[in-house]
Structure formats: structure tokens, C-alpha cells
Amino acid sequence: MSKLLIVGTVAFDAIETPFGKTDKILGGAATYIGLSASTFGVESGIVSIVGDDMPQEYLQMLNDKNVSTEGIEIVKGGKTFFWSGKYHNDLNTRDTLITELNTLADFNPVVPTDFENAEFVMLGNLHPSVQMSVIEQMKSTPKLIVLDTMNFWMDVALPELLNVIKHIDVITINDEEARQLTGEYSLVKAARKIFTMGPKFVVIKKGEHGALLFNDNDIFSAPALPLEEVFDPTGAGDTFAGGFTGFLAKTQDISFENMKRAVICGSNLASFCVEKFGTERMQIITNDEISTRLQQFKELTQFEIESN
Amino acid sequence: MSKLLIVGTVAFDAIETPFGKTDKILGGAATYIGLSASTFGVESGIVSIVGDDMPQEYLQMLNDKNVSTEGIEIVKGGKTFFWSGKYHNDLNTRDTLITELNTLADFNPVVPTDFENAEFVMLGNLHPSVQMSVIEQMKSTPKLIVLDTMNFWMDVALPELLNVIKHIDVITINDEEARQLTGEYSLVKAARKIFTMGPKFVVIKKGEHGALLFNDNDIFSAPALPLEEVFDPTGAGDTFAGGFTGFLAKTQDISFENMKRAVICGSNLASFCVEKFGTERMQIITNDEISTRLQQFKELTQFEIESN
Numbered sequence: 001m002s003k004l005l006i007v008g009t010v011a012f013d014a015i016e017t018p019f020g021k022t023d024k025i026l027g028g029a030a031t032y033i034g035l036s037a038s039t040f041g042v043e044s045g046i047v048s049i050v051g052d053d054m055p056q057e058y059l060q061m062l063n064d065k066n067v068s069t070e071g072i073e074i075v076k077g078g079k080t081f082f083w084s085g086k087y088h089n090d091l092n093t094r095d096t097l098i099t100e101l102n103t104l105a106d107f108n109p110v111v112p113t114d115f116e117n118a119e120f121v122m123l124g125n126l127h128p129s130v131q132m133s134v135i136e137q138m139k140s141t142p143k144l145i146v147l148d149t150m151n152f153w154m155d156v157a158l159p160e161l162l163n164v165i166k167h168i169d170v171i172t173i174n175d176e177e178a179r180q181l182t183g184e185y186s187l188v189k190a191a192r193k194i195f196t197m198g199p200k201f202v203v204i205k206k207g208e209h210g211a212l213l214f215n216d217n218d219i220f221s222a223p224a225l226p227l228e229e230v231f232d233p234t235g236a237g238d239t240f241a242g243g244f245t246g247f248l249a250k251t252q253d254i255s256f257e258n259m260k261r262a263v264i265c266g267s268n269l270a271s272f273c274v275e276k277f278g279t280e281r282m283q284i285i286t287n288d289e290i291s292t293r294l295q296q297f298k299e300l301t302q303f304e305i306e307s308n
Numbered sequence: 309m310s311k312l313l314i315v316g317t318v319a320f321d322a323i324e325t326p327f328g329k330t331d332k333i334l335g336g337a338a339t340y341i342g343l344s345a346s347t348f349g350v351e352s353g354i355v356s357i358v359g360d361d362m363p364q365e366y367l368q369m370l371n372d373k374n375v376s377t378e379g380i381e382i383v384k385g386g387k388t389f390f391w392s393g394k395y396h397n398d399l400n401t402r403d404t405l406i407t408e409l410n411t412l413a414d415f416n417p418v419v420p421t422d423f424e425n426a427e428f429v430m431l432g433n434l435h436p437s438v439q440m441s442v443i444e445q446m447k448s449t450p451k452l453i454v455l456d457t458m459n460f461w462m463d464v465a466l467p468e469l470l471n472v473i474k475h476i477d478v479i480t481i482n483d484e485e486a487r488q489l490t491g492e493y494s495l496v497k498a499a500r501k502i503f504t505m506g507p508k509f510v511v512i513k514k515g516e517h518g519a520l521l522f523n524d525n526d527i528f529s530a531p532a533l534p535l536e537e538v539f540d541p542t543g544a545g546d547t548f549a550g551g552f553t554g555f556l557a558k559t560q561d562i563s564f565e566n567m568k569r570a571v572i573c574g575s576n577l578a579s580f581c582v583e584k585f586g587t588e589r590m591q592i593i594t595n596d597e598i599s600t601r602l603q604q605f606k607e608l609t610q611f612e613i614e615s616n
Contacts, residue, residue, distance in 0.1 A: 209518075
């Protein structure tokens with residue numbers, strides 16, 4: 001079991017979907033990643049920043065799941081990053097209603113001493129310079145650095161993004177972002193181009209269509225579990241990343257074969273996340289539920305066939 | 309090995325993609341289905357209609373692959389159905405430039421005596437009344453009737469479509485069409501609604517994202533092979549349907565387990581179809597190529613994992 005360092009937002013979200021709406025609830029990439037990774041029992045620590053409007057009970061909830069919040073700076077009199085969005089009826093697209101950076105505007109991440117030698121690092125979606133600063137603070141070279149990002153940073157901070165991409169092992173990115181980053185429509189070609197930028201592994205997230213894992217000439221395709229109802233897609237990508245990295249930190253095996261399992265674990269956990277608003281579902285998930293659904297993933301994808 | 313009856317268009321297509329354009333070349337749903345099914349060595353027969361502008365060599369090419377053209381009516385002085393389309397850069401969308409129904413406008417399908425007792429029937433995309441007429445001509449109840457259709461028939465002939473859907477076992481349909489037919493966004497709910505309309509099996513085609521097979525509470529997800537280059541998507545859905553039905557006709561086993569294999573075979577063959585213009589690739593495909601790629605499909609999807 002390795003330590004997992006997570007950098008990302010801890011935030012308030014107000015979400016509206018066709019099924020209802022919430023007031024400000026706990027959100028943020030690092031929160032979802034931490035909750036998801038915690039299902040593997042790994043010791044993880046979050047580097048983030050919040051205002052003192054962040055209730056202590058939320059941080060305590062993370063601590064109770066073996067997610068250290070020592071690296072979360074609490075700014076006295078400051079306000080926590082706030083995002084509000086409304087999903088369209090198909091739940092695949094959304095409008096951002098409000099983005100208040102608040103304390104996040106002046107975030108200088110500080111990696112706690114306890115995690116300076118973490119073997120696994122998950123860089124959640126944030127400004128690439130913040131992600132880079134975390135890499136630079138590591139006292140020993142991590143076994144694996146995973147980076148998540150989004151189109152926004154390609155638009156406003158491409159040089160910084162390309163710089164951090166040079167220093168990572170795995171990038172998780174959605175299909176449209178992979179196309180934007182590389183100018184290649186074919187995801188096979190896009191992945192190959194990303195290899196030349198630094199990462200040895202590329203994970204392309206396709207939402208309801210699952211995810212693809214690329215390494216050299218190997219490709220693995222993991223489906224998303226077809227769901228009767230998606231209640232709230234917020235945090236699904238982060239939950240995927242947390243499951244992916246959490247599984248790898250637990251098993252300490254970064255072979256392609258094991259990464260396939262990690263992708264399945266990430267997909268599996270993401271399928272829970274979308275069942276309720278925000279982090280609600282991930283806070284109460286049980287090992288039995290995870291095992292049962294893992295079995296469903298096997299049934300969903302496994303077949304036996306003779307070459308004809 | 310069972311006989312397979314195929315109804316659908318045999319046509320001329322003129323296709324433009326970002327990679328080039330063709331003059332009138334051989335196309336049509338039944339052509340793609342027949343070529344694809346022929347890779348399993350099944351004896352199939354096409355019911356269709358063409359004008360005498362259809363070169364004898366094209367029909368001979370089908371005959372050489374054990375696809376009977378006895379049921380293709382050749383109208384003296386008539387012109388064959390002609391479709392022309394131009395694909396957009398992403399190859400996922402296209403504009404229809406020309407549709408000339410020609411002889412297809414007055415098509416009264418006649419099932420040849422040799423195929424009146426065929427155990428497998430593949431109803432390719434055509435007016436649902438034509439599809440229904442073929443079912444009515446069968447002398448004994450087929451073991452399996454598979455129907456392919458499209459949104460166009462939902463718009464202009466919904467009652468006739470719903471009627472033929474009552475009489476079939478498997479429907480193949482794309483995701484948007486499944487949503488249109490049922491009014492359900494969730495594909496799980498859409499499939500369940502389609503069960504109440506008649507079919508016991510629902511195959512939802514998702515193009516580059518693969519296909520889903522539904523039966524009662526069982527779901528199987530097959531990926532599409534991630535390709536470096538899609539050259540021409542024309543006929544991919546029909547090739548999928550031909551591979552699906554051809555495999556079932558060969559193995560004569562319509563269990564869910566075997567249908568999973570059939571979906572993989574369909575996906576596999578469709579991945580070849582898009583590599584060249586029109587039917588070009590399917591005309592020269594070899595068994596070795598098919599076996600090799602089937603192995604790639606296994607590597608793409610198979611994983612081993614312990615429940616945690």
C-alpha cells in the first residue's frame with residue numbers, strides 16, 4: 001500500500017439537474033478523488049485551499065475515511081471556491097451559472113512533509129502551474145504521476161499545461177479535449193501524439209461510452225455501466241481518476257495489465273457517483289456494493305469466442 | 309449451418325469523404341449484409357430490386373461468395389436505386405446529396421422458393437411494409453428474425469414500423485433512433501420499452517463507441533475497434549448486422565451468450581468495412597485477417613480482476 005498525494009479543489013457546488021437542485025454542497029475535484037481512492041483503504045492526503053466557511057464536519061468526514069486534510073490551507077475570513085451549474089435534459093451538457101474563485105485565486109500549494117515522498121500523485125484539474133508546483137515539491141521521484149485537466153487550460157494556459165504534461169506518466173482527458181490538444185480526430189492518433197509530449201499512458205474518458213487506455217501499441221476499452229438513471233454527473237470524471245489512482249496505489253503495480261483493472265475500478269466507482277447529488281453517494285458507498293457491481297462489469301464485457 | 313434470407317437495397321452509391329470521392333459504386337444495405345454474412349460461409353439469398361443498369365459482374369461477385377441473387381428482380385429499362393452523400397470532416401455526420409428511388413419506388417419483394425423456409429431472416433433498412441411482406445411470405449416460422457431500421461421510417465411510416473416490430477426477435481438500431489422510438493433518453497429504459505413492442509433482443513449501435521446488446525435484464529457491451537483512420541463509414545451498420553446474423557446462422561445458437569459473440573463478430577467485420585470506399589474492403593477480406601482482428605478485440609476488452 002503506497003501513499004497517494006492528491007491536489008485539486010475542495011469546493012462548494014450548487015447543482016441543478018432535471019431531477020432537482022441543491023444549495024451549496026460539498027464538491028471539488030480533490031474531494032471526489034479522495035473519496036473514491038479511500039474505497040481502496042489507501043492513505044491519501046489532499047493539497048488544496050478553502051475559506052473558513054468550509055464546515056469542519058466536511059473535513060472530518062474526509063479524515064474518517066483516511067483522507068488527510070493537513071495539506072488543505074484554511075484562509076481566515078476567506079471564502080471557498082464556489083461553482084454553480086445547470087445540466088441540460090440529456091445530462092451530457094451543462095451551463096456554468098456561477099464561478100467564484102475566492103481563495104483559489106491565490107493558491108500556493110504546500111505539500112505536507114508526510115506526503116513529500118508519496119509514491120503516487122494525482123494532479124486533479126487545476127491551473128497547470130499549481131500542478132507543476134506540486135511535482136517540484138516532491139522529495140523523491142514518485143512511482144506514478146497522473147494528471148487530469150480540461151479544455152479551459154488549453155485555452156488560457158497552454159504553455160504551462162504542455163510543460164506539466166512533460167513531467168507526468170498518465171494523463172486522463174476526455175475525447176474532445178484529446179482532439180483539441182492534438183488536432184487529431186482519431187483517438188488512436190491523438191494518443192500517439194500525446195505520447196510524444198511526455199506521458200507513457202493516456203486515458204481517454206468518454207462519459208457514458210466508457211474509457212480507453214493507451215500505452216505504446218496496446219489499447220484497452222472499458223465500458224461505462226449502462227444506467228437506468230443518471231441523477232447528477234458532477235464529479236464522475238474525478239471519481240474515475242480517484243478510483244484509477246487509488247487502485248494503483250493499493251496494488252503498487254503500474255503494468256498495463258494492472259492499469260486495465262484500474263480503469264475498470266474507476267469506471268465502476270464513477271457509476272455510483274452519478275446516482276445521487278454531489279458526493280452524497282460516495283460518502284455512503286460500501287465494499288459489498290463495489291464488489292457486486294464489479295461483477296456486473298465482468299458480465300457486461302466478458303465473452304468467449306473461437307477465432308473462425 | 310442455416311440458410312439466411314436477406315432483404316434490403318442493392319444500389320449505386322456515390323460517396324465523398326475528406327479522403328476522396330467515388331463515382332457510382334456498388335452499395336446498398338443487402339449488399340453489405342450479404343458480403344459480411346458470407347465470411348461465415350453461410351448460404352444466403354438477397355431479396356431486392358435493381359434496374360438493368362446493374363452490371364452482371366456485381367451480381368456474379370455476390371454469387372461467387374455464396375450469396376444467391378435469384379431474389380433480386382431486374383427491371384428491364386429500369387434504373388437502380390441511387391444514393392449520393394458527403395461526409396463531414398469528423399465522419400460522424402453526412403449530408404445526403406441525391407436520393408433517386410428509381411425501381412425501388414415500386415418494390416414488391418418476392419421470396420424465392422429456395423429461401424421460403426430459411427431459418428434466419430435479416431430485414432435490412434427499407435420501408436417497413438416491404439419488411440413485413442417478406443415475413444408474411446415465409447412458409448415456416450424462422451428461428452430468428454432480425455430487423456434494422458432508421459429514423460426516417462419513424463418519421464414517415466411509424467404505424468407500419470410498429471407493426472413489423474411486433475413480429476421480429478431482434479432489432480438493431482442506433483442510439484438516437486432508440487431514443488426517438490421510445491422517448492427515453494436512458495438506453496436501458498429505451499431497450500426495456502422496445503421489449504414491450506415485440507423484440508426479445510435489442511442491439512443499440514453506437515458507431516465509434518461500439519454496441520450494446522440487451523435481453524431481459526442482461527446487458528453486453530462491445531467496443532468498436534479504435535481505428536487510426538476511418539476512410540468511409542458507409543455500410544458499417546449493415547456490415548455489423550450481416551456479421552451478427554451470419555454468425556448466428558452459422559452457429560444456429562440464439563442464446564444470449566452466443567449473441568454476445570455475434571455482436572463481437574459484427575463489430576469486427578464493421579471495423580474492416582470502413583477502411584476503404586464502399587464494399588471494396590469487404591470484397592477482398594480474408595479469414596486470416598478476420599481471425600487476427602478478433603484476437604485484437606479480445607485484447608481490447610478482456611481483463612481479470614478480483615472483487616476487492
